[in-house]
Amino acid sequence: xxxxxxxxxxxxxxxxxxxxxxxxxxxxxxxxxxxxxxxxxxxxxxxxxxxxxxxxxxxxxxxxxxxxxxxxxxxxxxxxxxxxxxxxxxxxxxxxxxxxxxxxxxxxxxxxxxxxxxxxxxxxxxxxxxxxxxxxxxxxxxxxxxxxxxxxxxxxxxxxxxxxxxxxxxxxxxxxxxxxxxxxxxxxxxxxxxxxxxxxxxxxxxxxxxxxxxx
Amino acid sequence: xxxxxxxxxxxxxxxxxxxxxxxxxxxxxxxxxxxxxxxxxxxxxxxxxxxxxxxxxxxxxxxxxxxxx
Numbered sequence: 001x002x003x004x005x006x007x008x009x010x011x012x013x014x015x016x017x018x019x020x021x022x023x024x025x026x027x028x029x030x031x032x033x034x035x036x037x038x039x040x041x042x043x044x045x046x047x048x049x050x051x052x053x054x055x056x057x058x059x060x061x062x063x064x065x066x067x068x069x070x071x072x073x074x075x076x077x078x079x080x081x082x083x084x085x086x087x088x089x090x091x092x093x094x095x096x097x098x099x100x101x102x103x104x105x106x107x108x109x110x111x112x113x114x115x116x117x118x119x120x121x122x123x124x125x126x127x128x129x130x131x132x133x134x135x136x137x138x139x140x141x142x143x144x145x146x147x148x149x150x151x152x153x154x155x156x157x158x159x160x161x162x163x164x165x166x167x168x169x170x171x172x173x174x175x176x177x178x179x180x181x182x183x184x185x186x187x188x189x190x191x192x193x194x195x196x197x198x199x200x201x202x203x204x205x206x207x208x209x210x211x212x213x214x215x
Numbered sequence: 216x217x218x219x220x221x222x223x224x225x226x227x228x229x230x231x232x233x234x235x236x237x238x239x240x241x242x243x244x245x246x247x248x249x250x251x252x253x254x255x256x257x258x259x260x261x262x263x264x265x266x267x268x269x270x271x272x273x274x275x276x277x278x279x280x281x282x283x284x
Contacts, residue, residue, distance in 0.1 A: 007216050008216065063227055082253075082257065082260070083249075083252060083253040083256050084253035084254070084256065104250070105250065105252060105253055105254055105257060115240075115241065116240065116241065117242065117250065159249075160241075160242050160243055160246040162241075173264060185271065188264075
């Protein structure tokens, strides 16, 4: 049974891409039924509309959003009773703007840290209207990705993992994790659909926080 | 999230292993035991589905099944 209320709520701020002004938002600790309703009723139709535009513009499918098959209801159903998994959502203007699930049982691979525990980000996705790469429509809100990465780092610190996080990146997001987040690219992972694997070590996590990213 | 406290009685040998693992993993006893519980739950979930638990030697690809009773 998916929860109906988050276990905790933290105030955060998104950037309105039109006005460049900060917008009040909330980081929900735990994706709840209301977030899945937003995904089903708002994200999916909006994504379908944008895919239709991409198709009409004859954009090759390899340039379409690679997360377009993700089913958040299935993902949540799979982890809902697991102690090893946590989820987060960003809500602003009464609408879910992004979601993330994490796994607390994975180990670091980076030389010097291999074998140490980290927070592994299973899935991270912003609502279609917050993406820059969909059908030439500018993103509505910026900052979703950095807020969720910050949440993963904070959880890592809380768990005693020193801020270490790791993830496999979809190709369209490689530069975001390398450049905006300062994560180390450990190369393609043949055991995971050849996606590139990225990690953030404790020093880089500290630097991320000190720069005030994702606050 | 609210937390509950419990007292855990361990033998000297168990405590020695716990402390050794905490030292190796640079984790507190609480964090390490929470990790153990998470893993135990995950393993149990897979076994209930009929899966088997293996360790694989990366070089030789040799697999050894861990018998769970």
